[in-house]
Amino acid sequence: MNNGELDTYLRKRNENEWMVLRFPEEIHAAYEATIPQVNGTKTIPEQFLVPGEHFAFLKHPRYIATPEHRHEFLEVNFVYSGECRQVINGKSVILAAGEFCMMDSNVIHSIEKPGDNDIIINLLMSKRFLDIDVMKRLSGNDLMSEFLVNSIYRSQDHNDYIIFRSSANRNTRTYMEQALCEYLDPTVGSEEAMNCHIILLFTELMRDHKESNAFKRKGPTSRAPITQIIQYINDNYKHVTLHSLASQFNYHPNYLSSLLKSHFGYGLMIIVQDLKIKEATMLLKYTNMTIGEIAFEVGYSNITLFYNHFKERHIVTPLAYRKMNS
Structure with missing residues (x-):
């Protein structure tokens, strides 16, 4: 798909949009009814994403208003054309073509009815996509790392969003369009x-x-060097332990364990497990190594444990995954 084909695809009315135009009141009522309530607020669960996939691009439906809600995942809105009018945490926000809004998983927002030329793309990302490997790639950018760590992994304490007035930056549009294609x-x-x-x-x-x-930072920060910890884990995940990590950063193991759980929602064992399985999926796709060799290569001495962890992440066995991606 090239950019011209993408433009045609996005501007064409899909089945849902035709239904909204035909039966606006019925569709609006059904739309509201499909969003479940959690603690009194309409909440779109992470299960909204396809199992095994950790991000998705969706064209926001035109001709219908989106009721007040929040997500269990991070959402990035991109205005492909026209504009996007939202109310975020009670504040009116208008995005123009080429601009982005990044919202954490605890932000309550609604979207006014988009018109025919208002094409909005929603990039939805699970916590597992924004894992420690992605965070490590962004570790040189403390502002982005801090926002993602706090907003995604400590979402009960934060309900932040960032507006990017990027309409003049061609690169941001290019990267978004390439990912969409x-x-x-x-x-x-x-x-x-x-x-x-x-x-x-x-x-x-x-x-x-x-x-x-x-x-711009205001005053000194007491934030732990989480990006340095992320990078160290990423570089040493095959053999790192809580005690070796604590020693590296001069922390007590109990404090470090609490620090990791407060930021990521789970401890070092799960973080390391995710990194091992991510490398295993790459080896299954692109090498002829046996399952046992791959398990050993990513740091497993127990192949049964490797199988169990792999199925937890990808639903299927390593062999089935290899056949599906061969």
Whole structure:
């Protein structure tokens, strides 16, 4: 898919939009009824994403207002054309074409009814996509890292959002459009390409806005060096232990364990497990190594444990995953 084909696809009315135009009141009532209530607020669960996938691109439906709600995942809104009018945490926000809004998983927002030319793309990302490997790639950008760590992994304490007035930055639009083309028309290497485009997009957004008032630090920060810890775990995940990590950063193991859980929602064992399984999926796709060799290579001495952890992450066994991706 090229950019011209993408433009045609996005501007064409899909089945849902035709239904809204035909039966606006019925569709609006059904739309509201499909969003479950959690603690008194309409909440779209992480299960909204396809099992085994950790991010998705969706064209926001035109001609219908979206009621007040929140997500259990991070959402990035991109205005492809026209505008997007939202109310975020009680504040009116208008995005123009080429602009982005990044919201954490505890933000309550609603979207006014988009018109025919108001094409809005929603990038939805699970916590597992924004894992320690992605965080490590962004560790050189403390502003982005801090926002993602706090907003995603400590979402009970934060309900932040960032507006990126990036309409003049062609690179941000290019990275978003390239990722969209890969997602809508996948081919060999599309998953890896999408990951790279998203990382480039995030980096470009923060580079473009790092001097704005929204990101200037106010006073000293007591934030733990979480990006340094992330990088160390990423570099040593095959053999790192809680005690060796604590020793590296001069922390008591109990304090470090609490620090990791407060930021990521789970401890070192799960973080390391995710990194091992991520490398295993790459080896299954691109090498002829046996399952046992792969398990040993990523740091497992118990192949049964490797099988169990792999199925928890990908639902299928390593062998089935290899056949599906061969």
